[in-house]
Amino acid sequence: MIKVPIDVLVEYEESLDPSRKISSKYRIDILGYGEISTVMRINAEELQNIALKRIPGFSSLEEASGYAKLYVEYNELLRKAGINIPEYGYAIIERSDKIYVLYLAQELLPRESICNNAIRKMKIDDALYLIEEVVLETSKIWKWNLDNPYKILGIDGQISNWALPGEEHGRDLLYLDSSTPMIRENNRDLLNTEVFLRSAPPIIRTLLKRLYLQQILDRYYDPRSVIVDLVANLIKEGRRDLIKYAVARVNNMLKTELAWLEIEPLTLKEIETYYKEDARIWTIYLSARKLHRRILTLLGKRYDYLLPDEIKRY
Ligand SMILES: Nc1ncnc2c1ncn2[C@@H]1O[C@H](COP(=O)(O)OP(=O)(O)OP(=O)(O)O)[C@@H](O)[C@H]1O
Ligand SMILES: [Mg+2]
Structure with missing residues (x-):
């Protein structure tokens, strides 16, 4: 450590x-x-x-x-x-x-090794190879979950969560986004969701808790959703051009080496719809947080979170 x-x-x-x-x-x-x-x-x-x-x-x-x-x-x-x-x-x-x-x-890993930076400049073939690697890495989690049904894990497969390993790291991609401990024991989330709810503005908190939080969490335990999220997010990273190839490549994997996952093939249309919805939700969420920050600041109270000025989307 x-x-x-x-x-x-x-x-x-x-x-x-x-x-x-x-x-x-x-x-x-x-x-x-x-x-x-x-x-x-x-x-x-x-x-x-x-x-x-x-x-x-x-x-x-x-x-x-x-x-x-x-x-x-x-x-x-x-x-x-x-x-x-x-x-x-x-x-x-x-x-x-x-x-x-x-x-x-x-x-601290070098900026160029983080996969969303790396993929930006990659040729299509190299980029598709990287995406395939990411999908294979995430499939280790699904394998673990089959073998350990009483203690299953969630993972966020987005391209920005991976880094190309340096020589000292071995061969496999490095997974960075390990800060949200997604462990489910006998179907119960061990994660203290209060910590996340607290970071949301009060009006949204109740809504999140009642309606969306479980849904958001579930996504990371579901192999198909994780792949859809990974592929759709390539748009955010400026590689819309990859989508049709990535869908074809992933679907091919789902028919062959990943057939054991028993996942329905992805469609281009669902990727588009998913991305639009995802972008919309996070934009609204960030605006709400900024408003919360403004109100607290006006009241002379402390706002304890560091917020991005905007979420960069290409
Ligand atoms: N060890 C690291 N070295 C260099 N850059 C890092 C490192 N960890 C994270 N980053 C940078 O910060 C970005 C966000 O990190 P990470 O994915 O862990 O958090 P996150 O997406 O903010 O998580 P969440 O949305 O779950 O709160 C990464 O895409 C990467 O660019
Ligand atoms: Mg991340």
Whole structure:
């Protein structure tokens, strides 16, 4: 496990203005925005080679360490299932306002190795080969789930969640997005969904909890949905040109080496529809969060999440 130096993080946390994404002490580089969280590097000597994902808003140490424990379990289960993941670690910071912030750490990987950056410049054949590799990696999870029906795993297959391995990492693609511990034991999610709900604006929170959260989570346990999401997201990454080939290639895999998954073939039309809907939902969600931030700021209250200015879509 990576040892994460706590002192710098305490200083960073205390000097951070999340709504403006600046700390009066340290410069940060944003490495990537996901739909939910922000991955960054803090420019401090001790943290040079570490990518950090900041998860704020834990109300007690127990809650934060419960999440961290599950995070470790998920990462180790991914390894057991045969997924290659980078070195990782975590730190829990207690802030003076008694809020706990969890920092998940990973070895910092070169920007060009992250697959959404890499695929942008790839020739069609190379890109299709990469997509095939990603689908094969995710299929290790479905195999694990068949073999371990009482403890199944979810995975987010999007292209931005993978990195081309450096020489020291072995042959398989590296899976980066291991921060949401998707473990289901006897059909029960172990993940503390409150942590995610808390990051949503209050009006949306109830709606999410009642209607959508389960649906959103289920998607990551369903082989077909994970593949649809991977393929549709190529549009976001600027490779709409790949879609028709990717659908054909994946469908071919589903008839041959992945026939055991018993998945219906994908259609071009569903990919289009899915992408439009997905883009719409996340755009609305981000606007709602920004509005929430504005209201809290006007009320003179702290808004604890770092938000992207916009989600870049090509
Ligand atoms: N170890 C790392 N080294 C370099 N860049 C990273 C690393 N981990 C993540 N990133 C960058 O940050 C982006 C987002 O990371 P990741 O997929 O883990 O989080 P996420 O998509 O925000 O997750 P979620 O949406 O589930 O909150 C990646 O696509 C990548 O560009
Ligand atoms: Mg991601």
